[in-house]
Amino acid sequence: MPFWLVAGVVAVLAGAVAVLLTRRVSSQTVEAAPHLRALRHVSLAALGGLGAALAAATWAETLAFAILAVAAAFLVVIDLAEFRLPDAIVLPTYPLFFGALALAAAVDGDWSRLGRAAAAGGVLLVSYFILAWINPAGLGLGDVKLAGLLGGFLGWFGWPQVLMGTLAAFVLAAAVSLVLLALRRVGRKSEIPFGPWMIAGAAVGAAWQPLVLG
Incomplete structure (x- = not known):
């Protein structure tokens, strides 16, 4: 089957799961709720499904990345609207995502990637917890829990990707904050959801790190 057709099928399936x-x-x-009923997350899920197909080397990797993409689509919309990342989405995604990564490791016969993914997830989970403890107004526990998932995703590719994806999240959040301040859409003390930029940063880290750090 041509790759473009596979990528299209994965994108459609991810969008369909989001609808269901x-x-x-x-x-x-x-x-x-109104944003979700308007299906604004579906296009994000489909885009994430497309990215999953592009980033994956096997069907098992595609499954793992697509699971994370669908969850991320919901989280982006909810965080932008409600400034929270619900446990009802984040926590069930852990066993589904890491279980699919375990399946991918079995398919590849490379269990070291699973170990690195788990280690990276743990490192980001602890790191974000420390940051949230130091500055609870800047990061919430939802961000901490999401960091474990995104760390696992980036860690599957390598430690440089973990670094790039993490840095990209903060850079993107800072850039967006400055633009909103310049446009007077927010004030200096306004809350800005960080979850969407964590997700965007993870995508940047996975997609561009080899080009930036070689």
Whole structure:
């Protein structure tokens, strides 16, 4: 099957899964519910599915990355609307995502990648917890829990990707904050959700790190 067709199928399936989960997730939200019912997360899930197909080398990797992409699509919309990353989405994604990574490791016969992914997830989980403890107004526990998932994703590729993806999240968040301040859309003490930029940073780290750090 041509690669472009595989990528298209994965994108469609990721979007379809997001549609199927919409009613269940929207029932657990308030401000984000109208955005979810408008299916604004579906295009994000489809885009993430496309990225999953592009980043993966095997069907098992594609499955793992697509699971994370669908969860991330919901989290972006909810965090932008409600400034929170619900445990009801983040926590169930852990066994699904890491279980799929374990399957990918079995398919590849390379268990070291799974170990690195788990280690990177743990490192980011602890690091974000420390940052949240130091500055609870800047980071919440939802960000801490999401960091473990994104660390696992980046760690699957390598430690340089973990570094790049983490730095990219803070750079993107800072850049967006400065733009919003310049446009007077927010004040200096306004809250800005960090979850979407963590997810965007992880995508940047996975996609561009080899080009930047060689």
